[in-house]
Amino acid sequence: MRRGFKTWAENLAVEVRQASGLRAEASLSxxxxxxxxxxxxxxxxxxxxxxxxxxxxxxxxxxxxxxxVTIVHNDCTVIIHNTxxxxxxxxxxxxxxxxxxxxxxHPSQIVQSPNLPFALRSYDKIQEEEAGWxxxxxxxxxxxxxxxxxxxxxxxxxxxxxxxxxxxxxxxRRMTGVDVQVNRRTRFRN
Amino acid sequence: MSGEIDIQKFADxxxxxxxxxxxxxxxxxxxxxxxxxxxxxxxxxxPDLHTFIRICRWxxxxxxxxxxTPSGSNTSQPEIVSLHLRADRTLDAKxxxxxxxxxxxxxxxxxxxxxxxxKGKNRNAPGx
Numbered sequence: 001m002r003r004g005f006k007t008w009a010e011n012l013a014v015e016v017r018q019a020s021g022l023r024a025e026a027s028l029s030x031x032x033x034x035x036x037x038x039x040x041x042x043x044x045x046x047x048x049x050x051x052x053x054x055x056x057x058x059x060x061x062x063x064x065x066x067x068x069v070t071i072v073h074n075d076c077t078v079i080i081h082n083t084x085x086x087x088x089x090x091x092x093x094x095x096x097x098x099x100x101x102x103x104x105x106h107p108s109q110i111v112q113s114p115n116l117p118f119a120l121r122s123y124d125k126i127q128e129e130e131a132g133w134x135x136x137x138x139x140x141x142x143x144x145x146x147x148x149x150x151x152x153x154x155x156x157x158x159x160x161x162x163x164x165x166x167x168x169x170x171x172x173r174r175m176t177g178v179d180v181q182v183n184r185r186t187r188f189r190n
Numbered sequence: 191m192s193g194e195i196d197i198q199k200f201a202d203x204x205x206x207x208x209x210x211x212x213x214x215x216x217x218x219x220x221x222x223x224x225x226x227x228x229x230x231x232x233x234x235x236x237p238d239l240h241t242f243i244r245i246c247r248w249x250x251x252x253x254x255x256x257x258x259t260p261s262g263s264n265t266s267q268p269e270i271v272s273l274h275l276r277a278d279r280t281l282d283a284k285x286x287x288x289x290x291x292x293x294x295x296x297x298x299x300x301x302x303x304x305x306x307x308x309k310g311k312n313r314n315a316p317g318x
Contacts (some may be wrong), residue, residue, distance in 0.1 A: 040306045044292055054288045062285045069289065073297050076306030080296055083207040 001130050004133040011142035012102065025147040027162050029136065030094035039101060040076065041094060043083035059084040067093040069099060077101055088165045092135065099134035100127070139164050142176040149173075149182050198284065200242075200256045200311045201232050203249055208232075227280055235280040 011068060016026045020036050022028060034041045045055045058066065068081040078096045105127045141160050148158045156171050171177055208216045213225035223241050233235050245251045300304035
């Protein structure tokens, strides 16, 4: 990741809440953030003109291999996502896509073939790492996590409050070191 | 890069060059690709761009060998900001086709004004 990126991401996660009229420790849903950014979010089944064959394949036959696609066309940004996934996973996927938008990542290349059905796409490791990190921050900012732990919220309560998965909560706790910080404060007070 | 690609020809050439050697040995030779990914590609799955380029280099051919520029292509290519797929770097051919069709329909809906909001028509986003 670029130098300073992690700090920028943490600050941005708080800024987007404030800009949306929310407190820094509030839960932020991907849909509210998308609306705030002027990004359209749509499930694949809701795309005008989509056939049952396509939705059946993408939502039932092979639902595990894709999560979301973000396209930019005519100045509109649209995220098409996999609605067959669990609610928590959809939230995480949407935050990841919105993170790409906020990072202003360059588009992948895609090759289309009308005759032979496939597409090539490029995988940019750094962009994916950045979007992964920012997505996690957007769902669970460090300052909000600290607020929750200092109030003695259980892991289950944190999961419910922020709409995050248990994996994300544990990951963010580990990566931000908030538990160490809270323990130090407690020892100092005592 | 844009155009059509003959995935069957691609898979055939890989199998031919690999011959009787094991997938693991050949994958190591190509570099940055696993044996299982290589196996899926030989069976007609779609590689990502990086893997496609690496294999073309290993085959000793230009990527043009497998690409055909279509004549009279119609709509402009949308920018695909991201295509969020599972970690595996290959894609089932039918899934790839379904995703491409999905994107084409979404783009058509945007062009018809049935989908999407123009930027700048919403509340201010935080300064970035």
